[in-house]
Amino acid sequence: MGRLTGGDPSLLRRINSAVVLHALRGADAPTLTDLTRITGLSRPTVEGVMEGLFEAGLVVESVPDGGQARRQGRPARRFRFRAEAGHLLGIEIGPHRVSALLSGLDGRIIGAGAREVSETAGADDRLDKVRAVVADLLRRTGVARSSLRAVGVGSPGIVEADGTVRLGTALPGWTGLALGERLRRSFRCPVLVENDANAAAVAEHWKGAATESDDIVFVLAGLSPGAGSLIGGRLHRGFGGAAGEIGALHLLGREATPERLLSTTGTPLDPLDEPAVADVFTKARQGDVRAQAAVERFVQRLVHDVAALVLALDPELVVVGGWATELDDVLDPLRSELARYCLRPPRVTLSLLGEAAVATGALRLALDHVEEQLFAVEGTVTARR
Amino acid sequence: MGRLTGGDPSLLRRINSAVVLHALRGADAPTLTDLTRITGLSRPTVEGVMEGLFEAGLVVESVPDGGQARRQGRPARRFRFRAEAGHLLGIEIGPHRVSALLSGLDGRIIGAGAREVSETAGADDRLDKVRAVVADLLRRTGVARSSLRAVGVGSPGIVEADGTVRLGTALPGWTGLALGERLRRSFRCPVLVENDANAAAVAEHWKGAATESDDIVFVLAGLSPGAGSLIGGRLHRGFGGAAGEIGALHLLGREATPERLLSTTGTPLDPLDEPAVADVFTKARQGDVRAQAAVERFVQRLVHDVAALVLALDPELVVVGGWATELDDVLDPLRSELARYCLRPPRVTLSLLGEAAVATGALRLALDHVEEQLFAVEGTVTARR
Numbered sequence: 023m024g025r026l027t028g029g030d031p032s033l034l035r036r037i038n039s040a041v042v043l044h045a046l047r048g049a050d051a052p053t054l055t056d057l058t059r060i061t062g063l064s065r066p067t068v069e070g071v072m073e074g075l076f077e078a079g080l081v082v083e084s085v086p087d088g089g090q091a092r093r094q095g096r097p098a099r100r101f102r103f104r105a106e107a108g109h110l111l112g113i114e115i116g117p118h119r120v121s122a123l124l125s126g127l128d129g130r131i132i133g134a135g136a137r138e139v140s141e142t143a144g145a146d147d148r149l150d151k152v153r154a155v156v157a158d159l160l161r162r163t164g165v166a167r168s169s170l171r172a173v174g175v176g177s178p179g180i181v182e183a184d185g186t187v188r189l190g191t192a193l194p195g196w197t198g199l200a201l202g203e204r205l206r207r208s209f210r211c212p213v214l215v216e217n218d219a220n221a222a223a224v225a226e227h228w229k230g231a232a233t234e235s236d237d238i239v240f241v242l243a244g245l246s247p248g249a250g251s252l253i254g255g256r257l258h259r260g261f262g263g264a265a266g267e268i269g270a271l272h273l274l275g276r277e278a279t280p281e282r283l284l285s286t287t288g289t290p291l292d293p294l295d296e297p298a299v300a301d302v303f304t305k306a307r308q309g310d311v312r313a314q315a316a317v318e319r320f321v322q323r324l325v326h327d328v329a330a331l332v333l334a335l336d337p338e339l340v341v342v343g344g345w346a347t348e349l350d351d352v353l354d355p356l357r358s359e360l361a362r363y364c365l366r367p368p369r370v371t372l373s374l375l376g377e378a379a380v381a382t383g384a385l386r387l388a389l390d391h392v393e394e395q396l397f398a399v400e401g402t403v404t405a406r407r
Numbered sequence: 408m409g410r411l412t413g414g415d416p417s418l419l420r421r422i423n424s425a426v427v428l429h430a431l432r433g434a435d436a437p438t439l440t441d442l443t444r445i446t447g448l449s450r451p452t453v454e455g456v457m458e459g460l461f462e463a464g465l466v467v468e469s470v471p472d473g474g475q476a477r478r479q480g481r482p483a484r485r486f487r488f489r490a491e492a493g494h495l496l497g498i499e500i501g502p503h504r505v506s507a508l509l510s511g512l513d514g515r516i517i518g519a520g521a522r523e524v525s526e527t528a529g530a531d532d533r534l535d536k537v538r539a540v541v542a543d544l545l546r547r548t549g550v551a552r553s554s555l556r557a558v559g560v561g562s563p564g565i566v567e568a569d570g571t572v573r574l575g576t577a578l579p580g581w582t583g584l585a586l587g588e589r590l591r592r593s594f595r596c597p598v599l600v601e602n603d604a605n606a607a608a609v610a611e612h613w614k615g616a617a618t619e620s621d622d623i624v625f626v627l628a629g630l631s632p633g634a635g636s637l638i639g640g641r642l643h644r645g646f647g648g649a650a651g652e653i654g655a656l657h658l659l660g661r662e663a664t665p666e667r668l669l670s671t672t673g674t675p676l677d678p679l680d681e682p683a684v685a686d687v688f689t690k691a692r693q694g695d696v697r698a699q700a701a702v703e704r705f706v707q708r709l710v711h712d713v714a715a716l717v718l719a720l721d722p723e724l725v726v727v728g729g730w731a732t733e734l735d736d737v738l739d740p741l742r743s744e745l746a747r748y749c750l751r752p753p754r755v756t757l758s759l760l761g762e763a764a765v766a767t768g769a770l771r772l773a774l775d776h777v778e779e780q781l782f783a784v785e786g787t788v789t790a791r792r
Contacts, residue, residue, distance in 0.1 A: 180750060189750055237646040253643060260721020261622040262751035267718055333652055334719035336645020365565060365574055366647035 038063055042071040043080065043396060046103045047128065051084040053098040072101070079107045080127075080396070105130065108171035110392065111159075111209075112385025113152060114218065115177045115201075117141045117192055120151045122159050123381045127171070129389045134381075135159040145195035145204075153208055172391045173213045174384030176221035177201060178248070180264045185215035188263065214387050218242060219266060220257055221383030222373070223250030226341045228386045230374040235339040239266070239368070240379075241328050243344040243352065249331055258335075266331065286312040299345075321352055325359045332360055332368055343373030420456075423448055427456040428465065428781060431488045432513065436469040438483040457486070464492045465512075465781070490515065493556035495777065496544075496594075497770025498537060499603065500562045500586075502526045502577055505536045507544050508766045512556070514774045518548040519766075530580035530589075538593055557776045558598045559769030561606035562586060563633070565649045570600035573648070599772050603627060604651060605642055606768030607758070608635030611726045613771045615759040620724040624651070624753070625764075626713050628729040628737065634716055643720075651716065671697040684730075706737055710744045717745055717753055728758030 038061075045060040046052065052060065057068050075081040084100040105126035112123040121136035135155045139148055160167055179190025185202015202215045216224075223240035226232040232240075236255035242248045249266035251258045258265050286302060305313035328340060340360075342352060353370055360367040375382055423446075430445040431437065437445065442453050460466040469485040490511035497508040506521035520540045524533055545552055564575025570587015587600045601609075608625035611617040617625075621640035627633045634651035636643045643650050671687060690698035713725060725745075727737060738755055745752040760767055 253638060258638060258720075261723040261753070262721055264750055265719065265721035267721070267750075330715045331719045334650065334716045335643075336647055336650035336652070338646040365649055365652075368646070 038067055039071050039074065040396075042068060043075065043103070046075075046081060046101060051100040051102050053100055055098060057101075080104055103128065108392065109165050109169045110171060110385055110388040111156060111173040112381045112383070112388060113156070113173065113175045114221075114380040114384060115148060115152060115175065115193070116218070116380070117178070120148065120155055121378075121381050122152075122155045123378070123385045124159055124163055124165060125385055125389070127389075127392060129385070131385070133159050133163040133165075135162070142194060145193070145199050148193065149204055152205070156208070168210065170209055170211045172211050172388035173205065173209050174221070174386070174388035174391075175201065175205060175213060175215045176218040176380035176384040177215060178218050180262070180267060181215050181217050182263060185213065187215075212388075212391055214384075214391055216257075216384060216387055217248065217250065217259075217263070218380045219248035220250035220259065221381075221387065222343055222375070222379035223252055223341070223383065224257055224386050225375050225379045225381075225383030226343070226373060227252055227255070229382065230379065231341045231371045232339055235337075237336075237338040238341060239328070239331055239335060239337045239339075240341045240343060240373075241324070241331075243324055243342060247324060247327060247344070249328075251331075251335055251337065253335070286310075286316050321355055324352060325356050328356060329359050329363055332364060336364075336366075337368050340368050340370045341373055342370065343376070343379050423452055424456050424459065425781075427453060428460060428488070431460075431466060431486060436485040436487050438485055440483060442486075465489055488513065493777065494550050494554045495556060495770055495773040496541060496558040497766045497768070497773060498541070498558065498560045499606075499765040499769060500533060500537060500560065500578070501603070501765070502563070505533065505540055506763075506766050507537075507540045508763070508770045509544055509548055509550060510770055510774070512774075512777060514770065516770070518544050518550075520544040520547070527579060530578070530584050533578065534589055537590070541593070553595065555594055555596045557596050557773035558590065558594050559606070559771070559773035559776075560586065560590060560598060560600045561603040561765035561769040562600060563603050565647070565652060566600050566602050567648060570598065572600075597773075597776055599769075599776055601642075601769060601772055602633065602635065602644075602648070603765045604633035605635035605644065606766075606772065607728055607760070607764035608637055608726070608768065609642055609771050610760050610764045610766075610768030611728070611758060612637055612640070614767065615764065616726045616756045617724055620722075622721075622723040623726060624713070624716055624720060624722045624724075625726045625728060625758075626709070626716075628709055628727060632709060632712060632729070634713075636716075636720055636722065638720070671695075671701050706740055709737060710741050713741060714744050714748055717749060721749075721751075722753050725753050725755045726758055727755065728761070728764050 041061045041063065042057060045057055049056060049060060054065065054068055054072070057063075057072075058065050061068065063071075072081060080103065081101050082104050084102040105128035108127045110125050110127070110129070112125075114121045118139060118141055119136055120139055122134065123131050124133040125131050135158055137151050137155050139151045143151070175185075177187065177190065177196075178192035179196055180188040181201070182188050185200070185205075187196050187199045187201050190196030190199070202213050205213045205215075219240055219242040222242055223232075223238060226240055227235070227238060232238045232252075236252060238252050240250045242250070251266055260266070286305070302313050302316050306317040328342075332340065340356070342356070353372065357367070357370050360370065373379055426446045426448065427442060430442055434441060434445060439450065439453055439457070442448075442457075443450050446453065448456075457466060465488065466486055467489050469487040490513035493512045495510050495512070495514070497510075499506045503523060503526055504521055505524055507519065508516050509518040510516050520543050522536050522540050524536045528536070560570075562572065562575065562581075563577035564572040564581055566586070567573050570585070570590075572581050572584045572586050575581030575584070587598050590598045590600075604625055604627040607627060608617075608623060611625055612620070612623060617623045617637075621637060623637050625635045627635070636651055645651070671690075687698050687701050691702040713727075717725065725741070727741070738757065742752070742755050745755065758764055
């Protein structure tokens with residue numbers, strides 16, 4: 023109750039602005055009369071709010087179709103939300119690839135770009151690639167850098183609230199990197215850094231395999247598996263930002279690491295040597311017995327880790343992404359294992375967004391940030407961090 | 408944004424009522440002038456709200472001290488929240504004991520009662536004991552049954568939103584029991600049933616070891632270990648109400664059950680045979696080597712289960728209750744294990760409420776329910792289920 027500001031006269035005004043903006047974005051070129059009907063607000067209230075939105079550049083008069091204009095004597099003015107009033111970036115920084123998605127304020131994607139990067143590249147080189155991808159994307163789409171309102175970034179590792187990577191073993195030079203601060207130098211807008219699995223969870227909920235569920239676990243399968251979860255539709259980061267760091271779970275059972283599990287020679291694989299890893303899976307498909315055994319060990323580990331997460335969180339849905347999107351062999355063992363231990367086993371499905379999941383989630387987080395500013399009403403919309 | 412009701416004229420009125428009620432409960436017999444100052448509301452607004460609270464019986468004029476009344480010519484009227492306008496019960500139903508706590512609308516406990524019950528008692532017998540404890544408690548405190556506004560119940564097992572026990576192996580005849588429905592026949596007010604570990608988590612956060620933290624895991628150690636967690640100060644039940652059911656975690660590692668781990672003979676203990684279990688711990692303390700080994704196995708299991716939960720949820724604080732409150736040997740292994748696997752290991756502490764934790768949490772849940780009705784403001788206070 024501490025946050026209630028009973029005497030605040032601007033509360034209702036802000037609620038009304040949010041309601042009108044929301045209606046504007048949802049409707050197809052509404053008139054003032056439409057907005058009055060949709061929102062239930064009085065005409066003077068709607069007019070007052072619209073004046074403010076005009077001034078902020080968020081609303082513009084919609085030019086009617088020629089035919090309609092002729093048919094009516096003097097058509098009512100129609101309005102639309104100016105999605106082009108600002109832009110957002112969603113960036114993924116991965117071991118082998120950096121990529122970016124660009125959208126307007128409505129979140130619709132208007133451009134994408136990606137570059138390969140060596141898994142041995144240091145932080146400076148990797149950030150240079152990020153900047154190059156972004157510069158190229160802005161140039162190709164003709165969007166000015168000054169039009170960016172927020173940038174979301176998905177990165178491996180445990181990420182602090184200020185965008186510092188507390189631990190990131192998947193990328194060279196990543197642990198301790200002030201990633202948010204470094205990227206903020208390239209942009210004049212807020213830069214939000216998020217763990218990659220967390221970003222992917224948000225993405226699948228937004229426009230992937232989990233649009234129908236608010237309680238999900240997203241598993242980013244790989245040699246350094248990670249997981250992100252939404253609880254009641256909201257990202258659960260944990261107190262220290264380390265929720266879902268199931269990569270350490272196997273240590274509890276004193277079992278071998280994934281690198282060792284996947285090895286067919288007894289020598290652990292290099293976690294960043296994806297070709298070698300892919301080779302094991304390929305050989306397994308071709309019938310190589312040792313490779314099959316290795317893959318089976320790997321799948322068993324993944325299943326164990328996910329089952330522990332499911333027992334702790336009890337989600338409605340588990341979405342499996344990362345490598346596993348190429349592994350037909352993962353879903354069935356996972357389902358049967360969960361059925362053994364859970365009274366009401368969650369549904370298990372593969373990621374729909376695949377390679378685009380992390381960047382898409384990063385874009386959504388940038389959009390969330392901007393929408394909070396647009397729609398912020400104290401006590402009704404809670405800040406993300 | 409879907410919940411915003413921009414045109415609702417009663418929103419501000421309800422916020423104002425909540426603010427005034429909150430101020431009334433927090434201040435010591437405030438005057439109208441005090442309330443105006445505390446809330447920042449206008450005098451007419453405060454007067455209007457107070458009128459409604461009078462009518463609802465929630466506010467009464469506070470009789471001033473004799474001395475103060477004489478000193479001033481005509482003292483300003485003072486008011487107080489009528490905590491006695493209604494009452495709440497918090498009930499624990501356990502394997503060996505049922506207990507109840509009674510409070511007024513301010514949550515201050517005004518009475519308590521408990522009865523032993525056999526671990527072999529069926530559901531009917533156990534519920535009879537509950538009713539007897541409650542009847543006795545109400546009689547002793549002189550509180551009319553009709554004054555009860557809500558009843559909270561903490562029970563072992565996975566509890567559905569409607570109060571049905573989906574799985575409850577710790578008590579005979581408990582699985583499938585319509586516990587909420589059965590108890591509702593004895594009360595004319597809402598009856599809220601919650602998993603015992605969940606209730607205990609709420610209690611420790613309210614007035615136990617976790618008052619300073621909003622992100623906690625409570626571990627109810629025992630032969631059927633359970634856990635409850637608060638995320639951002641709110642109970643996390645999971646999609647199917649089964650979050651934290653870590654009793655099944657050991658199955659993942661194909662390890663032995665706690666009953667087997669604690670056995671010194673090779674024959675598993677009866678999970679409900681607490682004397683036999685206590686005997687193992689006593690013997691261990693007395694230096695019996697086989698008992699010590701059994702306790703060590705048990706502690707190791709508990710540590711493993713809790714560590715998995717911590718990796719999944721990343722809480723700020725772990726509170727250990729149940730048996731473990733008698734086990735000095737649990738905290739240190741738990742802390743060192745968590746330090747090994749977690750970047751930022753949570754603090755680990757023992758329950759402060761001990762045996763009273765579950766009933767206290769059940770009382771708090773009843774209080775939450777009533778407060779939601781008193782303070783409910785759509786969009787600012789979210790319903791619990």
